[in-house]
Amino acid sequence: MNGDCFLGIDAGTSGVKAVVIDIHGHIRGMGYRECDVISPHPGWAEQNPEDWWIACDGAVQEAVQKSGCGSAVAGIGISGQMQGCVLLDRQGQPIGNCIIWLDQRADEETEAINQLGSVKEMLNVGGYCLNSFWAPKLLWIRKHRPADFEKIDTVMFTKDYLRYRMTGEIATDVSDASLTFFVDLPKRRWSDKMIDKIGIPRDILPERLLESTEPAGRLRADLAARWGIRAGTVVAAGAGDQPACGVGSDVARSGVVGSSIGTSGAVFGCIDHPFVSEKPCAAYSMCHAVPDEWCFLGLSLTSGASFKWLRDTVFAEKKAEMALKKGDIYGYMTGLAQKADPGCEGLLFLPYLNGDKTPNNDKAARGVWFGLSQ
Numbered sequence: 092m093n094g095d096c097f098l099g100i101d102a103g104t105s106g107v108k109a110v111v112i113d114i115h116g117h118i119r120g121m122g123y124r125e126c127d128v129i130s131p132h133p134g135w136a137e138q139n140p141e142d143w144w145i146a147c148d149g150a151v152q153e154a155v156q157k158s159g160c161g162s163a164v165a166g167i168g169i170s171g172q173m174q175g176c177v178l179l180d181r182q183g184q185p186i187g188n189c190i191i192w193l194d195q196r197a198d199e200e201t202e203a204i205n206q207l208g209s210v211k212e213m214l215n216v217g218g219y220c221l222n223s224f225w226a227p228k229l230l231w232i233r234k235h236r237p238a239d240f241e242k243i244d245t246v247m248f249t250k251d252y253l254r255y256r257m258t259g260e261i262a263t264d265v266s267d268a269s270l271t272f273f274v275d276l277p278k279r280r281w282s283d284k285m286i287d288k289i290g291i292p293r294d295i296l297p298e299r300l301l302e303s304t305e306p307a308g309r310l311r312a313d314l315a316a317r318w319g320i321r322a323g324t325v326v327a328a329g330a331g332d333q334p335a336c337g338v339g340s341d342v343a344r345s346g347v348v349g350s351s352i353g354t355s356g357a358v359f360g361c362i363d364h365p366f367v368s369e370k371p372c373a374a375y376s377m378c379h380a381v382p383d384e385w386c387f388l389g390l391s392l393t394s395g396a397s398f399k400w401l402r403d404t405v406f407a408e409k410k411a412e413m414a415l416k417k418g419d420i421y422g423y424m425t426g427l428a429q430k431a432d433p434g435c436e437g438l439l440f441l442p443y444l445n446g447d448k449t450p451n452n453d454k455a456a457r458g459v460w461f462g463l464s465q
Contacts, residue, residue, distance in 0.1 A: 095165035096158065098320065100147060101332060102171035102249045104128065104138070104191065104354040105399060107146035111158035119160055122153025128396075129188060134454060136193035136445060140177055140185045140252050147253050151318050161319035167257070167310065167326045170335035171250030172354075174270045176228045179252075181244045189249065190232075192223045193354070193392055195446050195454040200227035200234070204272065205371075207288055219371050222454070225271035226289050243295050250329050251297070258308025258326050262299035266334040266386075269377030271296075276365040276385065279378050301328040303335075303380035330380035333359050333388055343381045356394030356442075358449075360387050373448035389449030397442040397458065398424070437462040 096119060099110045106125040112118055124146035129137040155161040174192035179185060190196070201222040220226060225246065233240040247255065248267040255261055265279045272289070273296065275282040281300055286293050301307060307328040315322035329335070333351075336342075337359050342349040348360035365376040365385045374389040393400075402410055402420055413420045443456035 096160050096163045098151065098154070098164045098167045098324075100151065100167065100169045100250075100253065101335070102143055102147065102169070102253055103332060104172045104193065105395070107143060107150045107253075109147070109150040109154035111154050111160065111164065113160075120154040120156065120158030122150035122155075122157070124149045128191070128193065130445075132196075134195035134445065136191050136195075137188035138175070138191050139188050140249075143249060143253060144256055147256075148317075155319050162321060164320045164324055167320075167324055168335075169250045169254055169326065169329035170332045171248060171253065171267075171329070173248065173267055173331035173333065174223045174225070175249045176225055176232075177247045177249065177252045178232070178239065178243050179245045179247065179255075180242045183244075183255070185252075186239050186242050187236075189252075190228050191249075193396075193445055194228070195222060197222040197227035197231040198454060200230035203227075203230070204289060219368060219375070220272050221373055221375070221448070221452075223270070223448075226273060226285075226291065229291050230289070245297060246295050247297060248331070250331075254307055254326055254329065257310055257314060259311060260299075260308030261297050262301055262307040262328060263297045264301050264303045264305075264307075264328040264330055264380070265378035266303055266330040266380050268297075268300055270331070270375075274300075274378070276376065276378060302382050303328050303330040304382060331377075333357055333390075334377070334380035334386055337361060337386060338380050342386070343379070343384065345384070352395045354394075354396045354399075355390045355392050357388060357390040361385075362387060371452050372450040373452040374450070391442060392446060392448055393442050393444040393458075397440070397444055400444060435462075436464075 096111050096113050101108045106123055109122045110118060111120040126142050126146050172192055175189045177189045201220055204220045204226055245261055248263055251263045268274045273282055273286050305328045306325045308326050310324040310326060312322040336351050340349045342359055342361050345361050345363045350358050361379060362385050368374050376385055376387045379386040410420045439461040441459040444458045446454035447456040
């Protein structure tokens with residue numbers, strides 16, 4: 092095959108996907124490995140960073156092998172679930188599990204931050220703070236796990252951890268960093284004012300805050316040999332999964348809006364300037380993966396996760412049967428759904444398996460079947 096190829100990696104909540112494409116956008120190979128969410132208490136949601144790495148390693152090897160063009164990979168792009176709080180110690184090892192975006196535990200800390208000043212005073216960091224942002228999570232860790240907090244050398248996001256494992260370099264990008272409550276959104280840089288106001292040590296934040304398109308490091312030689320890719324291949328800073336999805340779906344110009352369903356269900360749009368929502372409805376603006384553009388996001392937490400829950404409970408036996416046949420359980424389920432009458436005879440499901448964000452912003456919201464009958 093002539094020409095360069097590119098490797099893309101997406102570290103989602105449900106799993107890690109890798110894809111090799113050529114310069115014309117044709118898919119040459121794909122790989123996927125599933126990951127699970129750990130919920131030690133109601134409302135808590137964690138994942139083990141090592142599980143991401145194992146999944147990433149397997150997915151990349153599969154994609155590159157299927158593509159047959161690993162030696163032609165000229166660059167690596169990466170995206171990932173947003174708002175996860177990965178803590179590294181001075182040896183570069185994770186301190187426990189990552190508290191992911193789905194977690195609801197830091198409500199008291201969120202309220203304390205929102206009492207620090209009015210929305211207008213906090214204009215440059217996006218207004219209303221949410222319990223999924225870094226700021227309240229770090230305050231929660233400091234209060235409830237002080238020994239772990241003292242060990243922190245660096246905090247990073249999901250994709251940044253995988254990139255760190257690939258390159259040995261620590262960095263983050265403006266799109267992910269927007270959801271820390273520590274970023275001056277119009278200026279696209281860390282806000283010393285908010286860092287000082289909240290009282291988090293400045294030096295635990297990644298010093299390198301990059302645009303998504305900037306190089307962040309180069310692939311280690313040992314991994315290059317393992318994956319069948321050239322050593323020193325550039326790895327981009329990358330982006331949070333929603334801004335990256337926005338680029339891929341052409342939501343990259345002001346006024347364009349899109350919707351997607353992964354673990355969550357999201358509405359995502361591109362804007363020329365960040366805005367501030369003065370209502371706690373969990374709709375917020377952030378830096379886009381596109382330089383000099385911003386975006387907004389609102390999401391329901393467990394839209395796609397509800398589909399996975401249905402697979403693993405109601406369709407558990409069928410899932411095992413389909414796995415033996417190497418069949419597609421999701422395809423089977425959607426096939427059944429296509430045969431159902433519109434309205435499902437009044438059966439309703441509320442997909443709130445771990446609270447809800449936009450527009451209810453209610454951590455106590457719970458899933459409901461309504462209208463069941465024989």
